[in-house]
Amino acid sequence: MDFVGPEETGWVGALREAAERQRAELDLALPGWPVYGLADSVESGWLAGWSRRDGEVVSVQIGYGLRTDETWSLVETQVRTGESPQSLDWLLASMFAENGRDYPVPGVLPAPRADGLPDAPRARPVDVTVDTAPVSALVQRVDEYVAWRLVLPDVVVTVTGRGVVTLPGLVRLTDLGSYAARRTRVALAAMRGTGRPGPEPLTGPDHDRPLWAHHGLLEMTMACRAEHAARMAQNRPTGPLPADWGVRWEAAIRRQRQLRDQETADARDAVTAMVGQVGDLQESAAWWERDGLRRRAIDEIVWVTASGEPNVSSVDAQRAWADDRRIGLDAWQRWADRHDGG
Template sequence: MRPEDAGWAGALREVAERQRAELDLQLPDWPVYGLADSVESGWLAGWSRQDGTTVAAEIGYGLRVDDTWLTVETQPRAGVLFHSLDWVLALRFAADGRDYPVPGVLPAASDQDLPEAPRSHPVEVTVDARPTSAQVQRVDGYAAWRVVLDQVVVTVTGRGISTLPALVRLTDLGSYASRRGEALAALAAVPRPQAQPLTGPDETEPLWAHHGLLAMTIAGRNENATRLVSNRPFGQLAADWGPRWDAAIRRQCQLRDQGVADAREAVTAMVAQVGDLQERARWWQRAELRQRAVGEVVWVTATGEQNVPSAAAQRAWAIQREAGLDAWQDWADELSAR
């Protein structure tokens, strides 16, 4: 379902409740931590499973839309992947639509030892009523603490938090799980700006919506590739992501006299094909070939005409991607030989 569909928020809560019930049946056999003085406000914010086993549990305090919030994630010490404190903070920045202001490549994750934390410093926190050594890293209003205990590693992240409150081992996740639905409902109820329908020069540039959508998705893939190289989490989707998709689907309906479902399928296939070429075609970096390929894919999608040199390659790609990529290479070789 999509956010604009009727009942989206309710369906989201139903999925969350079903997942919560599944977690209740398979509680981890390692301790989970939360804030000692906030028993009535914490909620089960998330968890991860690996091969059917829970490998992380996260307790939230406040919502990400609040000025101040905090999450406590617990992971067993063995057999899981640990991200660096830099990466953890970069993920929080990305969730808020901000770039992480620390330059360079971030330390790599590890499933053996805890990743390096070159920008952290030692601090003492209270865990189970005992002073405990930890590391803390602060960047522009955000903070991340990491505590290594006998059985688990606890990573706490927050915004607007100056001092980490005391942590305590939780004896019952039931109340935290029961508040999950309330928290998700509160998030769903937060007013969001209403996106205006995207319009363009239909009469003079009838394919503007298709080209605009592809320009956005191509740029997004380039940005994600850059983030992968520097080991940074992906950022938020572009603000006009939804309107761009809606505009392309609407124009596809108009240009091909298709229903919404068929138009969405056609536009999705268009984006997927161009994405495959962007990621795997050897000739993609050549601007003249890239621009021509995009134009021909848009033309076939939006008009249904097969009167372009790459039509056979596009048909082959729709049946079998590897064969399609080979056919696209033949297309590029033929154009280059002229």
């Protein structure tokens, strides 16, 4: 199916140019180790991604279908001297997270290991056909998601997918050119599939609560940061961003422009710095857990951001943080010591 129509201008042309540059980059340094794909789908696979370390390709991903399809697969080949792979549990959990679902396996998930493959306590052994020969592998299935992993002399191959009943077998690829050529078409199909009208701009009580957009954005980003830290502590992937992520950022930037009469770029920089400073305190300041200090710090950061007025007690700490994060955190600690219990 040809996804290119008469509207192919602007972003479509830019996308094609970027894809061609990526293809040329990969063609210049194809890996010297084997790359695998599905044996029965050599005409439909596409180059889904790759990664480099110290300028050398260390992994290649071949995709079959889109993540929005009921059935899709991804074959990742990693050179054994590269990064340690994520565990099968983590890969399955990431597929659940992409769809906003909790992975139904409690506790901390196995972490990557520097000296070998991560543990796979819930996987079972299975044979996989590789270039017509059976090879021992591991498979783990949870609900409609599945992950296979096998170790070959030079590489580790991991196949993940949704709605896949059996693995048809793997074959060593002799050319990546056709897979790279299909990358652009698949990217266009994915973008067309998400080309729905955007959400309406977020509005709020400008007169009664003029700083509502700034506070709403911070509430969202602080909640996301807390969830991210909790997931990281258990080696779990993070889920998708909140549905109103974009509109809350846009609302805060719009209000910043209105309140300070700033250009869009300056308003965006101010709001970004506000979020960064609050996030830094949330992550690094021991006093942040004290409700009174936390609320006061947020109120003062929002006030200085939105008004430009330096008439709050933390203005020196805020200026110090803008110049140097470490010095700023120390200044914020001195501010907290002065106001603790006040």
